[in-house]
Amino acid sequence: MLRVAVAIAMKDLRQRLRDRSAIILALVVPFALTFIFSQSLSDVTGGEVTFDYAIADLDGGSASQGFIGALRELEQEDVVSLRIATTREQAINLAGEGDVQASFVIPADFSEAVATNEAVMIEVFGNADAPIGTTVAESMAERFLQEVRAVQASIATAAGNLAEPDFDALATRAAEFPNPITVEDVSASRKELDANTFYAAGMAVFFLFFTVQFGVTGLLEERRDGTMRRLLVAPAPRSAILLGKLLTGFVLGVVSTAILAVLSTFLLDADWGSGVGVGILIVAGVIAAVSITALVASFANSVEQAGSALGIIALVFGALGGSFFPVSQAGGFIQQVSLITPHSWFLRGLSELQSGGEVVDIWPSVLALLVFTAVTAAIASRRLGKAVQA
Amino acid sequence: MTATTPDQSAAPATSALRCEGLSKSFGDLQAVKNVSFHIERGETYGLLGPNGAGKTTTISMVCGVLARDEGEVLVDGQSMSSGSVDVKSLIGYVPQDLAIYPDLTASENMRFFARLYGLSRNDANSRIDEVLDTIGLSDRAGDLVKTYSGGMKRRLNIGLGMLHRPKLLILDEPTVGVDPQSRNAILENVDQLSGEGMAVLYTTHYMEEAERLCDRVGIIDEGELKAEGTRRELVSLVGEHDRIQIEGAGDLEAGVAAVRDLPAVREASVAGQVISLIVNEARNTLPELLSTITGTGVQVRSIDVAEPDLEAVFLHLTGKALRD
Numbered sequence: 153m154l155r156v157a158v159a160i161a162m163k164d165l166r167q168r169l170r171d172r173s174a175i176i177l178a179l180v181v182p183f184a185l186t187f188i189f190s191q192s193l194s195d196v197t198g199g200e201v202t203f204d205y206a207i208a209d210l211d212g213g214s215a216s217q218g219f220i221g222a223l224r225e226l227e228q229e230d231v232v233s234l235r236i237a238t239t240r241e242q243a244i245n246l247a248g249e250g251d252v253q254a255s256f257v258i259p260a261d262f263s264e265a266v267a268t269n270e271a272v273m274i275e276v277f278g279n280a281d282a283p284i285g286t287t288v289a290e291s292m293a294e295r296f297l298q299e300v301r302a303v304q305a306s307i308a309t310a311a312g313n314l315a316e317p318d319f320d321a322l323a324t325r326a327a328e329f330p331n332p333i334t335v336e337d338v339s340a341s342r343k344e345l346d347a348n349t350f351y352a353a354g355m356a357v358f359f360l361f362f363t364v365q366f367g368v369t370g371l372l373e374e375r376r377d378g379t380m381r382r383l384l385v386a387p388a389p390r391s392a393i394l395l396g397k398l399l400t401g402f403v404l405g406v407v408s409t410a411i412l413a414v415l416s417t418f419l420l421d422a423d424w425g426s427g428v429g430v431g432i433l434i435v436a437g438v439i440a441a442v443s444i445t446a447l448v449a450s451f452a453n454s455v456e457q458a459g460s461a462l463g464i465i466a467l468v469f470g471a472l473g474g475s476f477f478p479v480s481q482a483g484g485f486i487q488q489v490s491l492i493t494p495h496s497w498f499l500r501g502l503s504e505l506q507s508g509g510e511v512v513d514i515w516p517s518v519l520a521l522l523v524f525t526a527v528t529a530a531i532a533s534r535r536l537g538k539a540v541q542a
Numbered sequence: 543m544t545a546t547t548p549d550q551s552a553a554p555a556t557s558a559l560r561c562e563g564l565s566k567s568f569g570d571l572q573a574v575k576n577v578s579f580h581i582e583r584g585e586t587y588g589l590l591g592p593n594g595a596g597k598t599t600t601i602s603m604v605c606g607v608l609a610r611d612e613g614e615v616l617v618d619g620q621s622m623s624s625g626s627v628d629v630k631s632l633i634g635y636v637p638q639d640l641a642i643y644p645d646l647t648a649s650e651n652m653r654f655f656a657r658l659y660g661l662s663r664n665d666a667n668s669r670i671d672e673v674l675d676t677i678g679l680s681d682r683a684g685d686l687v688k689t690y691s692g693g694m695k696r697r698l699n700i701g702l703g704m705l706h707r708p709k710l711l712i713l714d715e716p717t718v719g720v721d722p723q724s725r726n727a728i729l730e731n732v733d734q735l736s737g738e739g740m741a742v743l744y745t746t747h748y749m750e751e752a753e754r755l756c757d758r759v760g761i762i763d764e765g766e767l768k769a770e771g772t773r774r775e776l777v778s779l780v781g782e783h784d785r786i787q788i789e790g791a792g793d794l795e796a797g798v799a800a801v802r803d804l805p806a807v808r809e810a811s812v813a814g815q816v817i818s819l820i821v822n823e824a825r826n827t828l829p830e831l832l833s834t835i836t837g838t839g840v841q842v843r844s845i846d847v848a849e850p851d852l853e854a855v856f857l858h859l860t861g862k863a864l865r866d
């Protein structure tokens with residue numbers, strides 16, 4: 153049984169290696185795309201993602217200076233680049249026209265409101281095309297306001313009915329208070345944005361769904377080419393033939409993804425994280441991809457039919473799952489939907505590893521991928537029994 | 543599957559192949575109807591029939607590629623089913639349509655199937671050389687099959703079937719689309735293999751091939767095995783007789799008068815220098831016939847024996863010609 157499966161897989165792999173289009177699809181195209189994406193992105197950002205913000209400080213008091221000071225600190229870290237707007241309108245326009253990703257407007261009575269214990273707010277205007285930058289800006293403002301409210305509360309208790317608020321002291325305290333916005337905070341929400349790794353992994357998992365096809369569609373090819381008759385006459389159970397094809401897909405998937413990981417690490421400075429974790433993720437991702445393509449192929453009557461069906465699945469899953477843009481940052485509905493794709497789980501696991509996570513941190517992802525495998529394999533195995541025929 | 547007990551009186555239980563009551567339908571079309579036959583070791587059995595007769599369908603059931611609706615297949619005494627791995631290793635199969643990998647070389651094709659059949663590496667290597675030699679592809683063994691000519695592909699297709707020294711070699715119209723020279727080579731190969739004790743099941747719609755190659759022939763049409771037997775048995779079934787034409791010199795009328803009384807002679811006539819006879823079993827009668835004629839002083843210059851052929855048999859059995 154295993155001997156036959158291995159013989160079939162080795163024969164298939166030999167055929168696939170001879171077929172340039174398989175190699176191009178599995179390795180050349182994904183690597184080239186990763187390279188192009190990473191180049192075009194680093195042209196704009198100098199290799200790092202920087203958020204462009206504008207701020208209109210209509211208050212000019214010490215409390216608003218606390219916020220600007222915090223942003224200036226981030227500017228030092230190249231996380232933020234800050235432009236100063238003089239009016240609310242100018243700030244809104246800068247964001248609206250895409251000169252910046254988002255604008256902060258600190259209202260005129262901000263410092264006074266802090267001091268008099270009234271409700272405080274900072275307006276954030278985002279550019280519609282920069283949802284991530286806007287989200288980050290909102291969370292920065294929200295973080296700062298939370299700290300301010302905490303300070304307000306403590307002042308109210310400590311100073312009772314202080315007639316003349318000491319703005320300087322307040323600003324100092326606001327600044328001293330566990331730093332309202334730290335680089336770590338922001339980079340936590342940026343952790344999937346290491347561009348090169350993101351695109352390398354995104355492309356790798358996207359093309360994985362094309363690569364593993366070369367396994368199971370081999371069944372249809374053998375039927376088309378008449379060689380299935382010979383396989384069926386050979387002393388081998390049908391399940392061995394099927395297993396051989398799945399094995400082909402598995403090997404192709406693991407090898408091509410591993411090569412892409414290594415290439416992008418050395419040539420594009422991507423950082424996939426711990427080797428063991430990446431290995432586990434790749435294997436789990438590949439078997440999920442193999443079972444899903446097997447299920448799709450089991451509904452097809454011809455190689456061409458299977459090819460186009462699998463192409464559509466790969467595209468839809470790729471787009472939803474975050475192969476092209478970081479869906480996990482989009483929030484809301486899209487993010488929920490992305491959970492039905494193995495891609496999102498694979499990328500999620502990888503981002504855990506990249507941000508220093510250990511193998512234990514990727515178990516949710518691995519488990520999700522195994523669930524995809526179990527469900528699709530269960531259905532596919534029933535159907536594919538019939539596919540192994542002349 | 544209905545297991546019918548093999549009829550011990552018809553043949554030994556360990557015939558290389560016994561088929562009993564094979565039937566197969568595709569929807570409303572009954573492609574094979576209650577077909578039974580057996581093949582002994584070293585015997586070459588031909589299934590002769592026109593397009594769509596059910597030859598491939600029958601063979602597919604024999605090989606276990608196709609599930610049979612009814613009937614039993616025993617290969618070397620063991621029942622065949624799609625899952626019977628041991629039985630399958632006894633069979634070598636040459637499909638009607640090419641079943642080879644064009645993007646592999648002939649050697650690679652062979653090595654792959656040798657592995658499927660569990661040949662050891664050494665055994666495989668020597669056997670591959672042997673078969674490549676037999677099918678005349680040794681020179682091109684390292685070339686990709688897609689660069690081969692049609693006839694070369696056919697030969698490889700056949701070579702793959704005999705690689706593991708099967709007890710029963712099944713060839714489904716192996717010579718279709720092959721030039722006369724290659725066809726000859728193929729027929730010689732098959733002849734040689736059966737000489738080595740291999741049982742051969744050979745389907746064809748070429749009467750000449752069946753006549754030349756097969757010890758026994760089954761005539762199949764519209765899914766039914768109409769008749770089977772040796773060529774002679776089949777021909778005698780028709781009730782036709784051999785035509786003998788003797789060209790001679792001397793008193794031909796006297797010669798005719800002399801042979802006319804022989805029991806095997808049905809009809810005798812003279813036209814010019816030629817005596818025309820219709821006889822039963824020319825082969826057996828010919829010596830007596832000749833000695834009788836030469837006994838009357840006639841000098842025999844040439845003899846032409848025309849036996850009725852399988853074409854005539856097919857015509858007789860089905861009322862239609864074997865080929866369109």
Ligand SMILES: Nc1ncnc2c1ncn2[C@@H]1O[C@H](COP(=O)(O)OP(=O)(O)OP(=O)(O)O)[C@@H](O)[C@H]1O
Nearest residue numbers: 568573591592593594595596597598599600638747
């Ligand atoms: N898979 C199938 N589905 C439906 N009908 C089939 C199938 N295979 C064969 N048939 C039908 O069964 C009949 C017998 O076909 P078969 O292939 O056995 O003929 P054959 O004797 O091998 O003919 P040929 O000399 O053309 O190869 C034909 O009418 C054919 O159309």
Ligand SMILES: [Mg+2]
Nearest residue numbers: 597598599638
């Ligand atoms: Mg046929």
